Amino acid sequence: MGNIKTIAKRELLAYFSSPVAYVFIVIFLLLNGFFTFMIGGFFERGEASLANSFFMWHPWFYLFLVPAVGMRLWADERRVGTLELLLTMPIAPWEAIVGKFLASWLFLGLALVLTFPVVLTVNHLGSPDNGVIFAAYVGSWLMAGAYLAVSCITSAITRSQVVSFIISVVACLFLILAGFPPVINLLQNLTNNWQWLVDVITSFSVITHFEGFQKGVLDSRDIIFFLSVIGFSLFTTSVILRTHRTS
């Protein structure tokens, strides 16, 4: 545990010693504000809820913002050569992988926490169910973690941050679109209504799994889904990093 903490601490410090962290947080907050109040029509709705005006945008924000956070994780270590340093230190490779992932995930959590004014606003204007809002926050953070873990894989594949970014945007887009109604319709037509295949594909969608959280339901299946995407992706990352060294 000590090693994971040390690695996560270094990674977090590195975020905040470069402009990346501040740029990310500012853009994330601006996007949230703009979409919630201007496009999501928060005031016009007159609902004491954040589901349709605030949280519904998160899968789309994360599509671009999370790969931007995750792209440097391993690509940069390989490019600069610090990977050699890291993997010859007395730590297990999985500790490095988990440590770096946790640091970025905590950073995304921090960005999410900084959207608190919107919670204050809705509480000031009406009396929302704060339990639902809390559940949606948890879901949003888990979803960000799933995207981030996918970005870990793509970052480990390449030395180039740009390539890593593009591949992970595409991969995350799949995670969204698999549950997007027009895509589901298309799938049903294409597969001749093989419902089981459509179900398998849509079950990979973050949107399907995020919906429950937005309604305030902490369904263990949804939590397990996000955690298993994270676990599987981190494991794949470790396999890729090992393959680089053996071949």
Add this chain to the structure above:
Amino acid sequence: MINVENLTKIFGTKRAVDGVSFTVARGEVLGFLGPNGAGKSTTMRMLTGFLPPTSGKVTVGGFDITENPIPAKKLLGYLPESAPAYTDMTVHGFLDFAAEIRGLRGDAKKTAISRVVELCFLNTVLHQNVDTLSKGYRHRTCFAQSIIHDPQILVLDEPTDGLDPNQKHEIRQLIRKMGETKAIIFSTHILEEVDAVCSRAIIIDRGAIVANGTPAELRRKSEWAGAVTLRIQGVAAGAVQEKLNQLRSAKKISTATDGNRVTVTVFPRTAGDGDLTREVIAATSGWPVEELRTEEGRLDEVFRSITMPDTAGKETK
């Protein structure tokens, strides 16, 4: 402390390292020589557990680096070839991280950091970001990282690369001093470093060890070892050559004239017994010899004749 048996690494179809075996004991500084691409860095990457070997075995302080990597890595300090360091941190932040990951906390960590900062002359850049450092400072920052836990074993891949002559001198002094109590292996292609620092040297070429011995032993392999050079004034080159050609221990002779001075080098049949020197002195008695010296042998020439056997002969003429 380091024990390497039959280490082999194959990349695709290329045998980068081919059956390398050696040991390094405590108190030894082993120089690892070889042309670029000979397999020095690959060997070191396997020693430190970064690359898994295709076959063969490395034990570090008794621990197998592939089966028991963590205790083995604890004993090791490693300076990779490119001297990487996290660019988005200050020198102090980087060393703090290195110390923590080596298990140092609190006062022990502080002491360790100030010790390496002093040893590696990093005081002036301590709070500078790593990516703003010059190459020499960055190199020393990474070097500092490798000795922060005062390891028993040091693996240094070209530790003096990119340093200015003063810094090179300091780092060599440091390596030699640490070599008294540690097992050190370092690679270089600067031959003067071998004399300055190493107690033993290995020459590696195309993945295999081609020579292994103390610097003096290696030097004795040179055709210059035991050669006698003398400078004579006022005697014809032909006469000198004729006389010296008759010596029993002389293998070949080369002469050069400069005005009425002749410089002659007589190469021995077997190096190191002193016969040739005695014979030359006897043969030249009565001549106005200005200078006479016995050569020790040249490492660069040994290096070249071992690693480039086809061209070495031509170049020494």
